[in-house]
Amino acid sequence: MELSPDSIILWQTGFAKLNITIVLTWLNMLLLTVGSVLVTRRLRDDGKLSRWQNLLEVLVSGIEQQIADMGLSPPREFLPFLGTLFVFVLFANLLAVVPGYRPPTGSLSTTAALAISVFVAVPWWGIRRRGLRGFFGLYIQPSIFMLPFNILGELSRTLALAVRLFGNIMSGSMIAGILLSVTPLFFPVVMQLLGLITGVIQAYIFAILAAVYIAAAAKVQLVREGAGQGGSHG
Amino acid sequence: MDSLGWVAVSSIVSAGLCIAIGAIGPALGEGRALAQALSALAQQPDEANTITRTLFVGLAMVESTAIYCFVVAMILIFANPFWQHFLGQSAGG
Numbered sequence: 471m472e473l474s475p476d477s478i479i480l481w482q483t484g485f486a487k488l489n490i491t492i493v494l495t496w497l498n499m500l501l502l503t504v505g506s507v508l509v510t511r512r513l514r515d516d517g518k519l520s521r522w523q524n525l526l527e528v529l530v531s532g533i534e535q536q537i538a539d540m541g542l543s544p545p546r547e548f549l550p551f552l553g554t555l556f557v558f559v560l561f562a563n564l565l566a567v568v569p570g571y572r573p574p575t576g577s578l579s580t581t582a583a584l585a586i587s588v589f590v591a592v593p594w595w596g597i598r599r600r601g602l603r604g605f606f607g608l609y610i611q612p613s614i615f616m617l618p619f620n621i622l623g624e625l626s627r628t629l630a631l632a633v634r635l636f637g638n639i640m641s642g643s644m645i646a647g648i649l650l651s652v653t654p655l656f657f658p659v660v661m662q663l664l665g666l667i668t669g670v671i672q673a674y675i676f677a678i679l680a681a682v683y684i685a686a687a688a689k690v691q692l693v694r695e696g697a698g699q700g701g702s703h704g
Numbered sequence: 705m706d707s708l709g710w711v712a713v714s715s716i717v718s719a720g721l722c723i724a725i726g727a728i729g730p731a732l733g734e735g736r737a738l739a740q741a742l743s744a745l746a747q748q749p750d751e752a753n754t755i756t757r758t759l760f761v762g763l764a765m766v767e768s769t770a771i772y773c774f775v776v777a778m779i780l781i782f783a784n785p786f787w788q789h790f791l792g793q794s795a796g797g
Contacts, residue, residue, distance in 0.1 A: 539753060630768045637771035640778075675764040682761060 474640060475572035476579060495574040498562050529557070533677075540681045548684065551591060555584065556677035563639060563669025567662065573669075576639040578632065585632035588680045589624075596687030605687065631679060638672045707793075711786045719777040726773025733766045 474491070481488040509522045519527070533553045537545040562575045574580045596605040609620045642665035649658040705713075741759040745752060 536757075539757070630765075633775060634764060634768045634771050637775050641774060644778075671760070675760055678757060678761055679764060 474577040474579075474636075475574070476577045478572070490572055491574045491577045491580060494572065495562070495580060498558065498565070498574065502557060502561060536678075537681060540678075540685050542681060542685050542688070548595075548681070551587075552677050552681050552684075555588075555680055556673055559584070559635065559676050560670065560673035563673055564666065566639075566643065566665060566669065573639050573643060575635055575672075576643050578636045581632040581636040584635070584676070585628050588631060588683060589628045591680070592624075592683050592687045595684050599688040608687065627683070631676065635672055635676055638668055642668055708790045711784070711790055715780045715784050715786070719780040722773050722780070723777045726777075727770055730766050730770035734763055737762055737766065 475494070476489050476491050478490040479487050480490055480493060505522075506526065509520070509526050512520070513523060514520075530549070530553065533556060534545045534549055537548050537552055542548045559575055562573055562580075565571050566573045593605060596608070599605075600608075609617050611620075642661075646658055646661055646665065649661055737759065741755055744755050748755070
């Protein structure tokens with residue numbers, strides 16, 4: 471019983487090890503990239519969409535809408551980063567139904583890498599939007615005494631981001647493994663379904679939290695545009 | 705009982721206690737948050753998007769405490785550093 475797929479070594483030379491996490495991560499990236507390229511090679515706007523283009527449009531516009539709801543404007547600027555985070559984590563988790571596939575997100579290395587990219591993205595957008603003084607001024611809000619706590623909070627939320635995804639996915643695959651050795655066929659299938667729900671929710675949470683952190687640093691006015699359906703609230 | 709036995713017993717007991725106690729707090733908290741979110745949804749169905757998103761973010765925050773406990777329990781059982789230490793000692797000694 472191993473904690474993470476990192477321990478499954480496929481190929482080794484000297485100090486370089488190629489474990490199954492890396493291979494599956496790259497396969498995942500390949501799938502997303504090649505799929506997107508294939509679909510976007512023949513885009514059309516005359517109403518006769520291919521089903522794949524329709525799928526991509528739903529995905530992209532949905533993510534963009536969510537980012538706009540967070541108050542990050544213009545959404546297009548944040549779409550590549552946040553959308554890639556969401557789609558990558560989503561597919562990494564969902565492919566767990568394929569036999570023999572170990573979710574790369576069930577390894578702390580992958581999730582730590584994703585969390586570190588968020589950790590770097592926050593000052594990147596913060597400094598671009600607020601300037602150096604404005605961004606680092608956030609750390610001495612409301613007073614200078616809060617500086618260590620703000621820094622600690624920054625670090626611990628990054629750790630939480632990594633460990634949350636890792637713990638959820640790892641526990642899902644581990645529970646599936648334990649149940650398979652204990653119970654007959656039916657019950658592990660139910661847990662697999664639960665694991666799929668967990669995977670989708672965790673992908674959503676990861677992307678949303680990244681958006682929240684970036685929004686907090688980039689100081690965007692949370693302008694509430696009244697939702698169209700509700701009419702005006704008197 | 706030798707030291708290796710003590711390490712095993714204490715690791716297993718504390719892993720069980722860790723996950724048991726560590727699940728109580730987050731469960732209560734998430735239950736309260738969910739109840740509040742449901743009543744908020746019942747009062748303001750228009751705001752469903754905002755409420756749901758905030759609920760998920762908050763639940764993730766609460767959830768992470770339980771996940772920490774789970775990870776600690778897993779480390780105690782499957783990746784216990786003291787095992788290696790004492791195993792090396794008993795092999796060497």
